Amino acid sequence: xxxxxxxxxxxxxxxxxxxxxxxxxxxxxxxxxxxxxxxxxxxxxxxxxxxxxxxxxxxxxxxxxxxxxxxxxxxxxxxxxxxxxxxxxxxxxxxxxxxxxxxxxxxxxxxxxxxxxxxxxxxxxxxxxxxxxxxxxxxxxxxxxxxxxxxxxxxxxxxxxxxxxxxxxxxxxxxxxxxxxxxxxxxxxxxxxxxxxxxxxxxxxxxxxxxxxxxxxxxxxxxxxxxxxxxxxxxxxxxxxxxxxxxxxxxxxxxxxxxxxxxxxxxxxxxxxxxxxxxxxxxxxxxxxxxxxxxxxxxxxxxxxxxxxxxxxxxxxxxxxxxxxxxxxxxxxxxxxxxxxxxxxxxxxxxxxxxxxxxxxx
Amino acid sequence: xxxxxxxxxxxxxxxxxxxxxxxxxxxxxxxxxxxxxxxxxxxxxxxxxxxxxxxxxxxxxxxxxxxxxxxxxxxxxxxxxxxxxxxxxxxxxxxxxxxxxxxxxxxxxxxxxxxxxxxxxxxxxxxxxxxxxxxxxxxxxxxxxxxxxxxxxxxxxxxxxxxxxxxxxxxxxxxxxxxxxxxxxxxxxxxxxxxxxxxxxxxxxxxxxxxxxxxxxxxxxxxxxxxxxxxxxxxxxxxxxxxxxxxxxxxxxxxxxxxxxxxxxxxxxxxxxxxxxxxxxxxxxxxxxxxxxxxxxxxxxxxxxxxxxxxxxxxxxxxxxxxxxxxxxxxxxxxxxxxxxxxxxxxxxxxxxxxxxxxxxx
DNA sequence: TTGAAAGCGCTAACAA
DNA sequence: TTGTTAGCGCTTTCAA
Numbered sequence: 001x002x003x004x005x006x007x008x009x010x011x012x013x014x015x016x017x018x019x020x021x022x023x024x025x026x027x028x029x030x031x032x033x034x035x036x037x038x039x040x041x042x043x044x045x046x047x048x049x050x051x052x053x054x055x056x057x058x059x060x061x062x063x064x065x066x067x068x069x070x071x072x073x074x075x076x077x078x079x080x081x082x083x084x085x086x087x088x089x090x091x092x093x094x095x096x097x098x099x100x101x102x103x104x105x106x107x108x109x110x111x112x113x114x115x116x117x118x119x120x121x122x123x124x125x126x127x128x129x130x131x132x133x134x135x136x137x138x139x140x141x142x143x144x145x146x147x148x149x150x151x152x153x154x155x156x157x158x159x160x161x162x163x164x165x166x167x168x169x170x171x172x173x174x175x176x177x178x179x180x181x182x183x184x185x186x187x188x189x190x191x192x193x194x195x196x197x198x199x200x201x202x203x204x205x206x207x208x209x210x211x212x213x214x215x216x217x218x219x220x221x222x223x224x225x226x227x228x229x230x231x232x233x234x235x236x237x238x239x240x241x242x243x244x245x246x247x248x249x250x251x252x253x254x255x256x257x258x259x260x261x262x263x264x265x266x267x268x269x270x271x272x273x274x275x276x277x278x279x280x281x282x283x284x285x286x287x288x289x290x291x292x293x294x295x296x297x298x299x300x301x302x303x304x305x306x307x308x309x310x311x312x313x314x315x316x317x318x319x320x321x322x323x324x325x326x327x328x329x330x331x332x333x334x335x336x337x338x339x340x341x342x343x344x345x346x347x348x349x350x351x352x353x354x355x356x357x358x359x360x361x362x
Numbered sequence: 363x364x365x366x367x368x369x370x371x372x373x374x375x376x377x378x379x380x381x382x383x384x385x386x387x388x389x390x391x392x393x394x395x396x397x398x399x400x401x402x403x404x405x406x407x408x409x410x411x412x413x414x415x416x417x418x419x420x421x422x423x424x425x426x427x428x429x430x431x432x433x434x435x436x437x438x439x440x441x442x443x444x445x446x447x448x449x450x451x452x453x454x455x456x457x458x459x460x461x462x463x464x465x466x467x468x469x470x471x472x473x474x475x476x477x478x479x480x481x482x483x484x485x486x487x488x489x490x491x492x493x494x495x496x497x498x499x500x501x502x503x504x505x506x507x508x509x510x511x512x513x514x515x516x517x518x519x520x521x522x523x524x525x526x527x528x529x530x531x532x533x534x535x536x537x538x539x540x541x542x543x544x545x546x547x548x549x550x551x552x553x554x555x556x557x558x559x560x561x562x563x564x565x566x567x568x569x570x571x572x573x574x575x576x577x578x579x580x581x582x583x584x585x586x587x588x589x590x591x592x593x594x595x596x597x598x599x600x601x602x603x604x605x606x607x608x609x610x611x612x613x614x615x616x617x618x619x620x621x622x623x624x625x626x627x628x629x630x631x632x633x634x635x636x637x638x639x640x641x642x643x644x645x646x647x648x649x650x651x652x653x654x655x656x657x658x659x660x661x662x663x664x665x666x667x668x669x670x671x672x673x674x675x676x677x678x679x680x681x682x683x684x685x686x687x688x689x690x691x692x693x694x695x696x697x698x699x700x701x702x703x704x705x706x707x708x709x710x711x712x713x714x715x716x717x718x719x720x721x722x723x724x
Numbered sequence: 725t726t727g728a729a730a731g732c733g734c735t736a737a738c739a740a
Numbered sequence: 741t742t743g744t745t746a747g748c749g750c751t752t753t754c755a756a
Contacts, residue, residue, distance in 0.1 A: 076642070
């Protein structure tokens, strides 16, 4: 059975297609209530639903949006960003085309072409982590960049406020009384890592704490990388060793946990740790649960969609919106250990012994 | 500047719109090469791209697919499934509309309506974990179910072969020499857990190992849940205690690791563990890396899309395709500990002491 | 309060 | 080898 058309409804209701269109779209009240009801009944009876394609052709508005992203599959952050964008789209009655390019510029170019051919009403260009990217050619004006900024401007964008996030993380540690605070950094994410470093420096400076280059180490953004970098920190002579570590991300923080455990250091008693990302299945599931800075993926996704659809007015055509990264307080931050207590309690260097736990399991 | 239309190209090239259409669609060779080139040049010059909307209206084929999913945001599995579906769609020149319903039946109904109105050529109904679901009303015939099965049949579907997966996991353990193998199960995922249990029972039976109900415990599908269930197992009297645990999923396996560590049990020396899911950022990042069964998300996504688009012929209109779950061998499985060696090496019951490791770290 | 008809941009049957 | 034209299903102007 073929789809019902508007003319079928018109015939069934004994009215013109104009009338049907008018009542289906709830336009004006010039149609009598009686006719409206008759039309609606006819539509229901034959299972009529207007064709968005025909409507799109006629009105030149498709009520669809394109969302081009670099790599959804491999990242755990995509979900929230998509959810925010989707929710905003749905609320405004838009459908979203999702295309994952896998960072392939050719696929990306095809995607833009296809989306333009589909006459999407808006376009969002999303990255799965905060970066500055060369804008692809032929991107329609009005495209919104999500979790990335176009290298040469020209488009609106929304990214996390990583500087403020880094500052918030370090402030958390300073407030707990720490003064030897390390930044366990990475080279894998230049933009974010530099901004967070700026926040780190800013807060330490404000607190009158000198910046110690030895407390700034780098690693890969994995648990393994975090562990290796943490070892460097924990190998430092006791008086220089950090009492707290701010990690570029949660995965690296997991590596810090591992390094600490292997030296019988208890968190947060002997070492405080703050992560970044509030990554699901990672941060909250640590033992103890990790205090971290959340990346506002859902909010960024929603913001981008609202701006793209014109639901949210953003004056500047070329502005970057910074989204706040909230502190998620859990149990990995405590006061620094007493400075010169029980000299032999914590060893001068890591060794191979497993410690006796302080208390029995039961 | 408004979009160029086909008539603009025709005018610019000095030919009819038919000719332009014919060359743009590479139809027949009845157009002379010279004309073709002239048309292409004109199209390029004015930046013409055919409108998919107009074409869709005319041909009644939109080359779009709808993908309705229950909850992308909260699951780490969505990515691969989407990637598989996307890749297949792209290869066939289709664009995909993605709608996440968040398990809201009203949103789901709206989504189906909207997608039908958009005249998508195919529809995929996806769940983020293997389950049997009541098929929503008004689902177009030919819809493919991804990672779930319709309660009353009537649609094609693809799900992981969890029975075979469970069997493979346990076979791995039996092959390593274990005979006291526990199944750390859950009540949170009825379909998958039951199928995996069947695989577990089947392999034990084949190996002539009696099923011990005490070795079948349940917990929530989290690290915490896994740990609690593992405690039950490890509290068993020594002669009954399992030497290997097959966990419903990787997160629960993490809980097993924690429970083991707290009792100074080393993996795999004292206890072998197999997980399920091969969850990114979880399984591979454990210490030691977790041997597990992978869920074939990418392949299922691709299969569903190919069947939905008719690229892959599937005879039966009402069949469930079982996708193999491969074993991912890492380092959490070893032979069972020697039965009666060094009486005091492993304690008769768990106690609170941490052991001295067998060998030094360096 | 309602209807006739043009036209959105394209494809494809048919004519030349 | 190329062109004319009807029509996909809808919205909307204009007329009645």
